[in-house]
Amino acid sequence: MFNNILVKSKLDTYSWLKNNVISKYYSLIHSNKKKVLGSNNKINTIDCITKKVIFDINGDNNIIFVDRNTSLNKVTFFIRGSGHKVYIGKNCTFNQGTIIWVEDNNCTLFIGDNTSVENAHIALTEPYSKILIGSDCMLAYDIDIRTGDSHSIIDIETEQRINNAKDIEIKNHVWIAAHARILKGVTIEENSIVATGSIVTKSVESNAIVAGSPAKVVKKGVIWNRQRIYKSS
Numbered sequence: 001m002f003n004n005i006l007v008k009s010k011l012d013t014y015s016w017l018k019n020n021v022i023s024k025y026y027s028l029i030h031s032n033k034k035k036v037l038g039s040n041n042k043i044n045t046i047d048c049i050t051k052k053v054i055f056d057i058n059g060d061n062n063i064i065f066v067d068r069n070t071s072l073n074k075v076t077f078f079i080r081g082s083g084h085k086v087y088i089g090k091n092c093t094f095n096q097g098t099i100i101w102v103e104d105n106n107c108t109l110f111i112g113d114n115t116s117v118e119n120a121h122i123a124l125t126e127p128y129s130k131i132l133i134g135s136d137c138m139l140a141y142d143i144d145i146r147t148g149d150s151h152s153i154i155d156i157e158t159e160q161r162i163n164n165a166k167d168i169e170i171k172n173h174v175w176i177a178a179h180a181r182i183l184k185g186v187t188i189e190e191n192s193i194v195a196t197g198s199i200v201t202k203s204v205e206s207n208a209i210v211a212g213s214p215a216k217v218v219k220k221g222v223i224w225n226r227q228r229i230y231k232s233s
Helices: 002-029
Strands: 033-037 042-044 049-051 054-058 063-066 071-073 076-080 085-088 099-102 108-111 120-124 130-133 143-146 168-170 208-211 216-220
Touching (some): 143 168
Parallel strands (some): 033 054, 042 063, 054 076, 063 085, 076 099, 099 120, 120 143, 130 168
């Protein structure tokens, strides 16, 4: 038993070293850029493939953790403020210039395993905002997901701001088609589909298709698959 544990330990060490070498090689030849100002900021992408990734951080105690076998291609992490946490799970794929934009303090972005993103602008603004994206989600290109409006709208009578940020949750196995907009306060339940060009302003039930501006349910009782399925002859 001890020998088996020793062998597994050696294999795990070899795998870690191999992935570390590959990650550093890709980082070197594909011109990743780091501009990090502040103290105690941590970036972990050791077991990943990164190509032309930009880490632009100004603040303290921020954490970016990307789990193993994830591929980041032309992704920008723009972080301003302190105490932010960005976690991207295993076996994810990001392509074509995705921007992860985080401002203020103590925001959280969590993306689960096996999720793919072609091109998205994911923005967290205002303290303690959260965007949670589940596992095996599929995001197409020109996707906009944001917790806040970035500017203030004031009620003239009360002189109070009326457009505070709200969290967003996209649960497991959600397909978001091209040009969609997911606005603050929305929860999209599992197995749902957001159609092309939709603006989602209200939460979406599971196993549904929503479409339009604002998005409304157009079909219930569905599920989707990444692969094309044809009728057998």
